[in-house]
Amino acid sequence: MFLAVPLLAEGSSRADLKRHGLVLAVVLVSYVAVRYLTGDDRVLGLSLGPTGWRVLTNLLIGPYTSLSLFVHGPGLGWQWVSQHQPAGLLCLSFRLVLFQPVSATIDPLPPFVSSS
Secondary structure (H helix, E strand, O other): OHHHHHHHOOOOOHHHHHHHHHHHHHHHHHHHHHHHHOOOHHHHOOOHHHHHHHHHHHHHHHHHHHHHHHHHHHHHHHHHHHHOHHHHHHHHHHHHHHOOOOOOOOOOOOOOOOOO
């Protein structure tokens, strides 16, 4: 996400994006080097094969999980309401009674202020 920040700026170029990516890479490598030199077990136990595989699979699993909630989420909500009918109906009734839609017209002045 932070790699794409220069793309949001007006008038940015590929050179800006490359420079930003280079700075991020230097920060990441410096962070790992300091942790490695201080003897952090989590960094010492890293290996390219399993760690790289885990990163790649997480890149696929994360978006799949997020998008599947859009498909399954409403069904899970309705399933809860149908299993807990009294509580579900109570929640729905409170929602309908307490949160009525507000009209789109807004009085520009409060009632205690005269317009003249």
